[in-house]
Amino acid sequence: MESIYHSTIKWTGNLGQGTAHYRGYARTWDISIPGKPTIACSNDPLLGGDPSKMNPEDLLISSLSACHMLWYLHLASSAGITVVAYQDMPSAVGEVLKSGAGRFLSMTLKPVITVLPGTDLQLAEQLHHKIHEVCFIARSVNFPVDYQPEFIIASDKTTADNT
Structure with a gap:
């Protein structure tokens, strides 16, 4: 089964002269998808981007982490x-x-997972190693992804706080 995904990327960094001069434009854009909130983005702050906005690197590691979590x-x-x-x-x-030119060399996921008392923690840890076989994003990247899960056993208060 094939899925098709769509997004609109609109450059918002024209400061009046377009790209006529290298330092004369901002590296900002919006991501929009109909029916969803627009995300204002910029490039990496190391490259002069706005640190208050998401950048492609933020979005990639967040996407991989979210896919792994789901x-x-x-x-x-x-x-x-x-x-x-x-x-x-x-x-x-x-x-x-x-x-x-840049690239990711590696990524480490560090999930903190709260489970009920009596959980088989060995099985809970082993599940992480099966995800790379099925996660859409993880299967699409060409760098190694490591997992360092931490497990917390829920107390009655923890369980009540998360319901």
Whole structure:
């Protein structure tokens, strides 16, 4: 089955003279998809971008993390593991060559997952290693992705806070 995805990217950085001069335009744009909020973006702050806006690197690591999370929740549910909270703080290592070309070298997902007492933590950890086989985004990247999950056993208060 094939899926088709659409997005509109609109450059918003024309400061009056277009690209007539290298420093005369902003590296900003909007991402819009009908029926969804517009996302204002800029390039990486290391390259002069606006640090208050999302950049392509932010969006890529966030997309991969979100895809991993959704597949993890699915696999956990199917395996009888009840997850009551999930938070990830992914990090990625990139390089920029003298030519200006860049790429990601690796990414590490660091999910903190709260599960119910009695959960088989070995099984819960093993599920992470199955996700790269099915996650749309993970299967599309050409750099290694490592997983460093941390598991927290829910207390009655934790379970109540997440319902």
